[in-house]
Amino acid sequence: MGISMIGIDYNRACVDVRAQFSFTKKHAVTALEHLKQEPGIAGCIILSTCNRMEIWASTKEDWNGSLYGFLCREKGKDPEKFQEYFIQREEEEAVEHLFYLTSGLKSQILAEDQIITQVKDALTLSREAFCTDNVLEVLFRTAVTAAKKVKTEVNFSRANSSVIHQAIRRLEEKGFSIQGTTCMVIGNGEMGKVTALALKEAGADVTVTVRQYRSGMVTIPKGCERINYGDRMQLIPNCDLVVSATASPNFTLTKELLENAGITGHLVLIDLAVPRDIEPKAGSLPNITLYDIDSFKIDSISPKMQESMEKAGVILKEQMEEFYNWFSGKDLFPRIQEIKAEAVEDLNLRILKILKKTPMDDHDRENLLKAIDTAAGKVVNKMIFGLRDSLEQDAFVECVEGLEKLYEN
Numbered sequence: 112m113g114i115s116m117i118g119i120d121y122n123r124a125c126v127d128v129r130a131q132f133s134f135t136k137k138h139a140v141t142a143l144e145h146l147k148q149e150p151g152i153a154g155c156i157i158l159s160t161c162n163r164m165e166i167w168a169s170t171k172e173d174w175n176g177s178l179y180g181f182l183c184r185e186k187g188k189d190p191e192k193f194q195e196y197f198i199q200r201e202e203e204e205a206v207e208h209l210f211y212l213t214s215g216l217k218s219q220i221l222a223e224d225q226i227i228t229q230v231k232d233a234l235t236l237s238r239e240a241f242c243t244d245n246v247l248e249v250l251f252r253t254a255v256t257a258a259k260k261v262k263t264e265v266n267f268s269r270a271n272s273s274v275i276h277q278a279i280r281r282l283e284e285k286g287f288s289i290q291g292t293t294c295m296v297i298g299n300g301e302m303g304k305v306t307a308l309a310l311k312e313a314g315a316d317v318t319v320t321v322r323q324y325r326s327g328m329v330t331i332p333k334g335c336e337r338i339n340y341g342d343r344m345q346l347i348p349n350c351d352l353v354v355s356a357t358a359s360p361n362f363t364l365t366k367e368l369l370e371n372a373g374i375t376g377h378l379v380l381i382d383l384a385v386p387r388d389i390e391p392k393a394g395s396l397p398n399i400t401l402y403d404i405d406s407f408k409i410d411s412i413s414p415k416m417q418e419s420m421e422k423a424g425v426i427l428k429e430q431m432e433e434f435y436n437w438f439s440g441k442d443l444f445p446r447i448q449e450i451k452a453e454a455v456e457d458l459n460l461r462i463l464k465i466l467k468k469t470p471m472d473d474h475d476r477e478n479l480l481k482a483i484d485t486a487a488g489k490v491v492n493k494m495i496f497g498l499r500d501s502l503e504q505d506a507f508v509e510c511v512e513g514l515e516k517l518y519e520n
Contacts, residue, residue, distance in 0.1 A: 112153065112246060112441075113170045116205045117178040117197050120163035121219050124196040126405050130386035131193075132186060134159040135358055136236060142185050143242040149176055154244030156251065158233040160226070161274075161302070161385040161404050162219050167205075169246040206250065206434060210427045213258040215267075216420055219408055220277050222267035225305070227258050249437055257430035261423045267416065275306040275354065277407040278381055279313055287352075287379065290314035295350050297343060297364070298357035299329050302383055306354050308332040318346060347372045354381040355388035366392040374398055381406075440499055443511055450511070451491045453518035458487050 119132055134142060139157045146155045146166070151174025156167040166178050179197055183190040200208050208217070213230045215222040234251040237243040279289055294315040296307045303319065311317045311334050318336040320343050321329050331337050338346055347353060347369070355363045364380065380401045382389040387403065394401030412420070462483060466476055495514075499507050 112172065113174070113202060114167075114205050114246065114250065115170055115178060115199070115201045116165055116167045116208070117182065117199045118163055118165035119196050119198075120217075121405060121408070123198065126385055126387065126403050128193070128196055129162075129164065131188065132164045132182065133385050134164065135360075139236060140240045143237055143240050145185060146178075146181055147242045149181065150174070151176060154237070154247045155242050156233050156237040156247055158230060160229050161383060167209075167247060169244050203435075206431060207427075209250065209254045210257050210431055211424075213254040214261045214423055214427060215258070216423060219404075220274055221412065221416060222419070223273050224262070225273055225301070227255060227262075228301075230258075231255055245441070246438070250434060253430060253434045253437075257427055260430065261426050264426060265419050265423045267419050273305055273309070274383060274404060274407055275302075275309045275381075278402065279309060281407055282352075282379070289352070292316070292351040293349055294318070294352045294354065295320065295338070295343065295346055296335075297340070297353065297355040297388065298359075298384075299331060300356065300358060302356040304332055306356055306383065307335050310352075310354070311335055315352070344368055344372050347378070348374050350378060351376070352379045352381070354383060356383040357388055358384070359388060360386070362390045363388045364393060365390040366396065369393050369396060369399060436499070439504060440507075443508070446511055446515065447492075447495055450495065450514045450518070451488055454491045455484055455487045457518070459484065 119129055121129070134157055139159060143155055143157055146152055146168065151171045152168050153171055154169045158165040158167070166182060168178060170176075179194070179199065180190060182188075183193070209230075211217050213227060215224065215226050218226055230251060234243065234248070234255075237247070282289065289310060290313065292315045294310045294317050296303050296310070296317060296319045298306075299319055299321050307317050307319050311332060316336075317332075317334070318338050319331045320340040321331070321337050323339045323341060343363075353364070357363055369378075376398070378399050380389055380393065380399060382401065382403045385404065389401060389403075391401070391403075393399060459480065463480075466479065469476075471479075495511075498510050502510065
């Protein structure tokens, strides 16, 4: 059994290239179902965010396929044209990447929190499509647990930051203060809500668009106003800043719409979507400044942030060891469970003779036997897995084989 992944991210490709390989939830499920049917694929997960797209697979020993080849077939792309934008990782390199990624240490905004939820959601999506397996389940769950431990034990100077917080800082550095401005956020998904809340906390007057057919079903951050998506162009002439963050396959704002909107002052547009929400040509209009999600990369890491990352690395190394210990012994688990069952039954047969002679009613005797079964199972587990942690792998396998012989018929 092996672990393999391919990925494209903001470090390797611009937003327009990444957009060609992004997945909506619906399309991700379809791709997962197709990949799961490929020979040699035991389980698969797709992680698709604004900054990256990754395909993960646990593979059988006889697998000789290509995740990149599968992706290009699924997306109808020429493999030779896009190969340079992708990176492939396997086994320990892949595991280390996922742990650092989930902890926010490979994010465009270092130590941001959203990636933990995105990794959890990717696992959940695959699980609900019956496309994951025990290897990816344990790997992704352990990575999430490790990320939470890092968040708890390591203090990052930009904790709880996101791309919109970075955007606000960059705009203020350029002399554009959010305080007192009129802002509109197009989109009411997770990114839209984070954006609206950040702008509101920065002192802006914020309006959030909602689809008319969902108007009464959605909530918006406290203190924000709402407007039907279809009426957004009526509000734009009064705005200083508009942020678009939707999963729409079409542009939410085009050059033509903005030209005809009657905008008299200067308008700042921020497009946080992948694929793009705002037509790039809109940035050519004289009274508009357009930023996309790649406009707010961090150029350098402070010494304090570097120190925090090193502390996080120590924690992640310990957590990765736990996964490797599980992974190296996973094939022995069924055998260990059989040994435990045999040992518990052996104890029951021996102790039952004593219990039959002990004065108590049948109900109490039955409850006592159940308690003994549970305790015996825990003791056997402690002994066997204690041996696993203290012995070399070959020696541990010999111990398992020896215990199995004790209960051979």
